[in-house]
Amino acid sequence: MKRIQGKNALITGGSRGLGPYIALALAREGVNIALTARSEEGLIATADDVSQFQVTCKTYPADIIDSTSRIALLENVKKDFGHIDLLINNAGMEWVSAYIKLAPEFIDTMIQTNLTAPMILTRMILPMMLEKGSGHIVTMSSLGGKKGSPYSATYAATKAGLIEWTQGLREELRNTGVSASVICPGFVAKAGMFAVYNKPAPKITGETTPEKVSEAVIKAIKKDIGEIIVNPGATFLMTAMDAIHPGIMTWEVGS
Numbered sequence: 064m065k066r067i068q069g070k071n072a073l074i075t076g077g078s079r080g081l082g083p084y085i086a087l088a089l090a091r092e093g094v095n096i097a098l099t100a101r102s103e104e105g106l107i108a109t110a111d112d113v114s115q116f117q118v119t120c121k122t123y124p125a126d127i128i129d130s131t132s133r134i135a136l137l138e139n140v141k142k143d144f145g146h147i148d149l150l151i152n153n154a155g156m157e158w159v160s161a162y163i164k165l166a167p168e169f170i171d172t173m174i175q176t177n178l179t180a181p182m183i184l185t186r187m188i189l190p191m192m193l194e195k196g197s198g199h200i201v202t203m204s205s206l207g208g209k210k211g212s213p214y215s216a217t218y219a220a221t222k223a224g225l226i227e228w229t230q231g232l233r234e235e236l237r238n239t240g241v242s243a244s245v246i247c248p249g250f251v252a253k254a255g256m257f258a259v260y261n262k263p264a265p266k267i268t269g270e271t272t273p274e275k276v277s278e279a280v281i282k283a284i285k286k287d288i289g290e291i292i293v294n295p296g297a298t299f300l301m302t303a304m305d306a307i308h309p310g311i312m313t314w315e316v317g318s
């Protein structure tokens with residue numbers, strides 16, 4: 064079991080949705096928090112909530128798909144915190160639409176946000192973790208990365224990429240003291256990108272909560288678990304069966 068009290072975490076997507084829940088859960092464990100997203104207002108609101116805990120929390124407005132912004136972000140976090148022990152690659156975007164209706168530039172933006180940015184941020188932070196011989200990267204994928212669904216094909220591609228990337232990276236990092244985990248939430252109620260649609264989740268998956276997702280992040284770090292699917296019901300079994308025989312699990316989600 065890894066101890067995380069007193070560590071420093073950089074959390075992307077800290078302005079709304081699941082990010083604030085992850086920040087609160089880590090702060091409750093005594094982790095200092097560097098929060099980033101584009102919306103300064105959202106970051107400040109999260110930092111206000113985190114201030115109930117005796118940890119340092121600072122905000123860094125940045126656009127993670129902009130390379131200059133990424134460099135400035137890491138320079139500023141390093142200046143304030145000295146070291147980053149935990150990177151939580153949580154920021155992401157989703158757009159439910161027929162693939163044919165998506166502008167090519169929009170497809171590129173989704174890939175940059177969901178896949179390229181977490182990979183590059185990790186590449187930038189890994190040297191300092193390896194030098195210290197400790198650290199953990201947690202990346203937010205999705206149940207959508209386990210099974211491509213209609214009207215979310217690009218999203219599914221990025222999230223599947225994160226799962227495979229984490230698996231490979233985790234093996235590369237074996238015995239270095241640094242590790243990587245991927246979290247695959249299903250449909251999250253109450254907060255985040257699915258909750259804003261205000262639609263019921265498919266019966267086969269059911270809904271999970273932001274608190275369960277945050278618990279999974281902490282469990283993944285403390286117990287060094289490679290992948291956690293956060294969902295009630297038979298989803299884990301269904302994805303395992305689908306991996307053996309693709310087609311067993313079909314999605315019921317429409318546009």
Ligand SMILES: NC(=O)c1ccc[n+]([C@@H]2O[C@H](COP(=O)([O-])OP(=O)(O)OC[C@H]3O[C@@H](n4cnc5c(N)ncnc54)[C@H](OP(=O)(O)O)[C@@H]3O)[C@@H](O)[C@H]2O)c1
Pocket residue numbers: 075076077078079080081082099100101102103105125126127128152153154155156157176203204205206247248249250251252254255256257258
């Ligand atoms: N909610 C769900 O049901 C669910 C299910 C499975 C997986 N997930 C995954 O969980 C993660 C969090 O999702 P969520 O539901 O919290 O989404 P959300 O409510 O839409 O929040 C997305 C977060 O990402 C940030 N972000 C987006 N683009 C950015 C950019 N270019 N630069 C910096 N920050 C950016 C947003 O902040 P700004 O707009 O302020 O920049 C916001 O803080 C995502 O990776 C998502 O794919 C969510």
